[in-house]
Amino acid sequence: MIDPKELKYSRDDEWVRYDGDAVYIGITDYAQSELGDLVFVNLPEVDDEVIAGEALGDVESVKAVADIISPVSGVVLEVNEELLDDAALINNDPYGAWFVKVGDVSDEVELLTADEYDAYRG
């Protein structure tokens, strides 16, 4: 299990998990509960470049579509294809359901600790 306390957070409600030089990116429990039941996910492809502060994909719920704002700049190493088939995984386990793994990280938005994020969204 992932401990949400170990993660870093963006103000756009994405989380970042460091794994050596690479990072995993997902959306927070707050984001999934605001969006409601998710039905579709659009993700970039391996080798695509992502830019900190810009959309890397989007998630669609029964009530809205929201951009996933990349918290880092880098190159996509892996994509969690399971989510494309079953977006409910994000609702069920937002901190386990990573969207992409990004390497060659060159930049990141200002990231908050878990306590800071809780205070920001609390």
Place this chain on the structure above:
Amino acid sequence: MKLIFEKSIPGRGQDIFPACDVPEKLPKKDMLRKAKVNLPEISENEMGRHYTALAKRAHGVNDGFYPLGSCTMKHNPRINEKMANLPGFAKLHPLQPAHTVQGANELITELEEFLCEITGMDGVTFSPAAGAHGEFTGLLLIKAYHHDRGEAERNEILVPDAAHGTNPASATMAGYKSVTIKSNENGTVDLDDLKAHLGPKTAGLMLTNPNTVGLFDPNIMEITRLVHEAGGLCYYDGANLNAVIGIVRPADIGFDVIHMNLHKTFSTPHGGGGPGSGPCAYKDFLAPFAPGLTCKDGKEYKRAEKSIGNMTGFYGNFLVNVKAYTYLLTIGKDVATLAQNAVLNANYMQEKLKDIYPIAFDTTCMHEFVIGLDPIYRKTHVSALDVAKALLDYGIHPPTIYFPLIVHEALMIEPTETETKETLDEAIQAFREIYDKIFSAPESVQQAPQTTPVLRLDDTKAAREPHLRYKFD
């Protein structure tokens, strides 16, 4: 209820086709179907009952109040249908020579003049089949204009975050990058954010005015001036034209091209998937790029010199244009009263609800207003969806919900000008009773509706596992 295919009995049929009175001539053998086509086989009597049963389970403008925001579900005068059914219009073939369709040609020419008068534009193409198709057409005109001037590097369309979802979608379809412009705390375009995104890559701006929170942008003259100074064009999304028709002409506030939803503002039935009509009006300098064939002189069909091509064949859904023309002739010179009464009705409802429901931007609205239920949702866990479902038990079609995206738990209400004060009062009463229930019996709202043919549907399952067609064995 059984589907029509489930009611089908092999060999059962009906005698709706008269006997053939011309020599039978079959197509060549290799052009014939190899297998029988799967059509339901059912008697005329059973078929009539099937569709009547379906109609009874549905809710349309003829059944009750239908305040669907940004959709203008106004009354459609029946005379429109009568005129569209005249054989001289209904039985035309699009390939008839021009000299045999002079009446239709006169109608389309006059309708173009009316729409030019209403929008302040110089020309209209009736090619687009509906609203989003009109947006797409307008953007292709903008694109053709920039390319013709050798400025193909302009590849960005600015779209406010309050825009209809079709705007960024149309921009993307047209090959543009859609750039989001923020709204300010008043719910209108943030001028600083607009300025920050304008530049040599700007192809244009798409704006709905009044916007989707029902507010007329007070900075509109400056917005269109700034876009023009940056070399871009201004596109007016006419979805909300009902709020200003006859009062404000989009061309006078700096717009270069606009689409109109004849099926909304000009009272032709819609909401069941069509048919729509989304003519696109433009200023003179865009005329060389106009799509389709037109017959301005009544003699021959011609194409504009640098035309973007065909959006549809001919004049789009021509009979919808006949209905819009009939509507304008019926209204006569009182076009401005449409907007005045639409705005009056929306403000009346807003005033009568704002003491209990949080209004997203609490100011005089235009033709629609938006409730932001978020503070109530936080306290009670009764959502905008629950309130919408509860309205069904009052015989009211729910308003648009969860749109615009800039308002959390949004309910977007557009009463339209064709509703009486009595209907509005009944709806206000329903909203107020639901509000009381939110606090006294929240679970009754969360479990609504209770009186409809089907109860709460599983939206999530429908989206995740859609069954879109009947599967034959």
